[in-house]
Amino acid sequence: MDETNKAVSPAPGASSTDSDPKAPPSRILTWPVTAWALWDWGSAAFNAVITTFVFTVYITSDAFGPGAESTLGWVLAGAGVLIALFAPITGQSADRAGRRTLWLTVNTLLVVIASAGLFFVQPAPEYLWLGLLLLAGGNIAFEFASVNYNAMLNEISTASTVGRVSGLGWGLGYIGGIVLLLMVYFGLINPDVGVFGITGENGMDVRVTMLLCAAWTLLFSIPVILTIRDKPRTGTARDPRPGLIESYRLLFRTVADLWRADKNTVFFLIASAVFRDGLAGVFTFGGVIAAGVFGFSAGQVIIFGVVANVVAGVATIAFGALDDLLGPKRVILLSLTSMIIAGTLIFIFHSGGTKVFWILGLILCIFVGPAQSASRTFLARLIPAGREGEVFGLYATTGRAVSFMAPAAFSTAIVVGVAVTGLTRDEAQYWGILGIILVLLAGLLLLIRVRPQEHHDTALEQPPVTS
Structure with a gap:
């Protein structure tokens, strides 16, 4: 089947209305979507257990000598x-060669090797x-894998399902990170x-626990690797691979093209970088x-972290609709506004004890995941077809650029609060809460000027991948 027919013919099992954003919601729990989402479940072993709760705490303990934290x-x-x-x-290289699954596989295996x-x-x-x-090597491989993983979103979704698919993943x-954390906490x-x-x-x-994390990542990455196959792009697969300098020249040209053709994408990359850092x-x-501030013990912090992540996970799936x-x-504006209000109330009632933080903290956590997921779908709706990997690479870069x-x-x-x-x-x-709120507010104000229209509908017109 040629590309033209492929772009207009609905896939087996897909609704013919999927290319119409105003059509009734279609089924999302197909095997390709499930396989794709399981990578998120599995990769949480590195993102949550290793880098957040377990290994970084271990490597900065007294056993490793003074100054390990810095x-x-x-x-x-x-x-x-x-x-x-x-x-x-x-991301650009994967786009040109049509090798997203290959590079997702390579980088995921590097994460597994680093974890083990x-x-x-x-x-x-x-x-x-x-x-x-x-x-550090695992972090680099994880981010590179995420670029190709995010770039697959348009392959397995349509304009009417992209929000729910992203939210599911x-x-x-x-939830996957917390399930594994509970297993290793109570079992090991x-x-x-x-x-x-x-x-x-x-x-x-x-x-x-590190071996278990490696096995967990590998096991739940296999479905997407075996399900979503690479399809080399006609006319580009045989192009000579550009060198590093040429790659950056092409990258700068992409940014310039995006600016000339649609400043919206560039504005969104900037706005999302700011509010995503606030979410982090x-x-x-x-x-x-x-x-x-609220007197939680170490055990209470872990319990709150578990509950907060479960709440965030369930809310993210629900908000996909x-x-x-x-x-x-x-969705992003609602989420950021709600978080700013909840954070302000936490600051005002900081002397209210643990009950205040349990209530307002969990309300705040309801909106973290939906804002992150909707940010991914917002960009997916704007990206020119065939440049998903490159633009999602820019998405990662802008996020890192403002991570300070x-x-x-x-x-x-806090310094201002002391003064x-x-x-x-x-x-x-407790004044530090205001600092986080200001970052979220800055991201919200930048986002307001970004138009929500889908300027590159062709990126979502292709039917979803089916098993």
């Missing part, structure tokens, strides 16, 4: 620079750099003697605020 920060910052520099290039390699990081100073380099990512880390007699001696409980700040500093019905811009904003705003707001109130830095920690 060294971790510098190493991850270096990884972030490499991601920002090369993510659009890797962390098993060899024993709790001693001489193993610090092994752990940090594996962690993002929501399963939240929390008990004195875990399953198979594993204990904390020589860090074995954490190290075995909610989870980065949520536990800090819970413990330092609103994304398709109302459009992603309205939320941490800087949080710390600056205004005369309190100590620890006592004025």
Whole structure:
């Protein structure tokens, strides 16, 4: 079948109204969509368990010597620079060759190898750099894999289902990470003697967790790798591969073309970079605020984190329908506005104890995932067909470029709070909430000027992939 017929003929099992955004919602739980979403579920092992809750805590413990925390920060910052520099290039290469599944596979396997390699990081100073380099390498591979994964969104969805498909994947990512975290916490880390007699001696409980994370990522990545096959693009598959300098020249030309043809996409990349950093700040500093301001114990922080992620996951899946019905811009504006209100109330009632944070904190978490998922679908609706990987690479780059904003705003707001109130830095920690709110507000104001129209409908006109 030629490309023209392929673009207008509905796929088997797909509704003929899928190319019409105003048509009634069609079924999304096809096998290709499920296989795609399972990658989010599996990759949460690295994103949540390794980088958020378990390994980074382990590698910054006293066993690895003084200064491990600052060294971790510098190493991850270096990884972030490499991601920002090369993510659009890797996406561009996959677009040109039609090899998104291949590069998703390669980078996912690198994540699996890095995760398994962390098993060899024993709790001693001489193993610090092994752990940090594996962690940084895994982060780079994870982000590169995510570029190709996000670029597949248009292949498995239509204009009338893209919001629900994106929400399903993002929501399963939240829930999958928590399911695995509960398994390793109660099966390996929390008990004195875990399953198979594993204990904390020589860090074995954490190290075995790393092997489990590797297996989890690999297992749930297999479906999308076997289901969504690469289809080399006619006329580009035989083109000579550009070198690094030429790749950047093509990248800058893409940005210039996007600016001339549709400034909306460029404006959205900027706006989303700002509010996505604010969203990341909610989870980065949520536990800090819970413990330092509202008196949560370490165990209570973990319990809150579990509940918060489940709430975020379920809400993200549910809001996918609103994304398709109302459009992603309205979902993002609703989410950011609600989070700003909830965050402001947390600041006002900071002396209200744990109950206040449980109620308002969970309300805030309801809207984090929907904003993230709708951001992905907003961009998917704007991208010119055939440039998904490259533009999603830019999406990763712009996010990394402003990743300093939320941490800087949080710390600056606390300094201002100390100056205004005369309190100590620890006592004025609740002012950091205002810093996160300001980043979210800046992103919201930038987003308002971005038009929600789907300027590149052809990117979504192709029928979804079917099994």
